[in-house]
Amino acid sequence: MAEPAARPLAALLKLINGAWLTQALYVAARFRLADLLANGPLSVEELASRAGTHPQSTARLLRALAMFGVFHEEASGQFGLSPMAEHLRSDRPSGLYHWALLQGEPWHWQAWGQLQENVKTGVTAFESSSGRPLFDFLEQEPAAGECFAAAMAELSSLSTRSIVKSYDFSAFRRVVDIGGGEGILLQHLLETYPAMHGVLFDREAVLAKARERLSGTPLAQRMEYQSGSFFESIPGNADAYLLKHILHDWNDAAAGRLLRACREQLRPHARLLIVEYLLPSGDTFCHGKMLDLEMLVMCGGQERTQEEMRTLLAQNGLSLERVIPTSSGLSLIEAVGA
């Protein structure tokens, strides 16, 4: 019998073992190893003593990660930062420290462990593993809520520049960011458009962080905070409403309720601006196809194709006007009242 082709096997093996890397990166972030190396390389003994970890286990963790370009092993045996490890530092505004933490946190990790049951039954894995819907859990468990919000803010920092650059927001005086998290996108918009006023709408616990960050800055006077549930009511009198990474958290029924709440507030010339991945057909690579699994597991939501988005909007009194691709891979979808 012929030997199986080595390349597909090796590629598959790497994918299968992907979970090892997720946990290794989580643990490196959890012990703030990149922070501890910020001033230069250290011996494993010194690093482990500062991190409060077991030296030999720490050395093995770093050696494995260094093989993938995260951390760097010096000829002296000391470990230092690599360009990738720089982004694991907790003090980087555009890094992935909080995202690494989120992915490995036990409550997140355990939900992914239920994927098999999720695929078999369609029941959201997170609800099976934690007994409640994700956003209820995040509200009731403040540490998890903070971890999630910080990870969202971090990811937002990676894409806001490309979103703001890709669309002309200059006609809008008052913009509401619905489920705007810690306000990263709104902050960037207000910095770019000095006449714009922003309303950040989210759960109260999430807004606290944004208030703390922006109070005392020149933007504070143009920023308003409103808390509540977007299924119940949405602030009125805006020229544009933003929904970034919100619709993908919900199935069509719940997303429809939210869109109808938006529709009720939408004045004739106002715009609804949705930012999401739009999934391409076939085998084409799109990060959204993996994020779709995260939605399946964590909250029962879904990423959508352009046609699915158009239909969802039409079913809820809205019409898809334009799709503007951005360099981040996300699309900005402009909708108006139908």
Ligand SMILES: C[S@@+](CC[C@H](N)C(=O)[O-])C[C@H]1O[C@@H](n2cnc3c(N)ncnc32)[C@H](O)[C@@H]1O
């Ligand atoms: C995936 S995050 C997206 C945050 C932000 N728009 C971004 O792109 O980074 C979803 C946001 O929706 C908020 N959220 C969830 N359910 C909500 C509700 N019923 N009412 C208001 N906000 C809600 C969460 O607190 C969270 O900030």
